[in-house]
Amino acid sequence: MKKITAILLSLLMVIGLAACSGNTDQNGQSSTEQPPAENSSSADAMNNESSAPTDSSNTPDNEDESLKVLVAYFSATGTTEGVAKHIANGLNAELYEIVPEQPYSSADLDWNDNDSRSTIEMNDPNARPDISGSVENMEQYDVVFIGYPIWWYDAPRIVSTFMESYDFSGKTIVPFCTSGGSGIGSSASNLEKLTSNAEWLDGQRLNGSDSQDTVMEWVNSLGLDK
Template identity: 50%
Template structure:
């Protein structure tokens, strides 16, 4: 039987809420992608060009360290990967997560929260961080009040 993992990064809690709802609705396991150094409000100030998030997103080679919190991906066929959209793509810690694990033969379905921007080239950007046999599919932006019935319908469309 195929197993699904919902892996998420949430800096402020908004994305965590979406990931928890998806995992609960899908009957999937839940895994939090944690930075070794948690983000502060000042780190997340996108209006400050010198904030940590601004510096990381300007440097496409930035790979923020992960907290020591292993996950065994061998158990899963599908990974629903959730994160906030930062500067029209995934935060660079998502690249760290992808590059730190073996996703060969896995299907990764992206879903994200955003204050207003779309996925942009996120799927294409993240493809560079996984094995060529991994499949990355763009999923949905989950903004506003999330309805469990809509989530259930979306998961059904995905075959989950």
């Protein structure tokens, strides 16, 4: 009888141990234990963040929104060229030199000679010296700076050739000049008459010796949306 009782007790112990082992997972951790609340919240937050749509409508596209600027210039002696390069460098703009088909010699530029080429051209309002080359895709530019020296109180006739060679409709044009003492005078308004449907800003006389900071101080005062 005692032997049978011992066997029954042993069976009960085995059954009890099996029941206890059924409440633990494969890693020995109780299946009733809950993960920390902050871990659950973090996971939910990550899921929500990853699934939320991204609104890119307010992301600025600087390349598309920035104005495209061209700095065109005529410079017989290199003075206007220096100023034009300051502007182009300051605005990261394209630079275009108005090159005459027939270059000007020193004799051509002798304003004391009534028979010099430049004197003859400036005495003829209809003179239009030929230009070598052209601006590619002029339509892409929003703002065009036009620079030139002052000859006989006006822009050289080759600049008139340039203005009549393109359609400046819808563009902003900014004239600038260099001279030994004369201001920009009516040179800009005379060029404006050669264009239509363009917005002309007030021009400025600059010195060939002006630093880039000085030149850009004027450019920045124009309020261009660059």
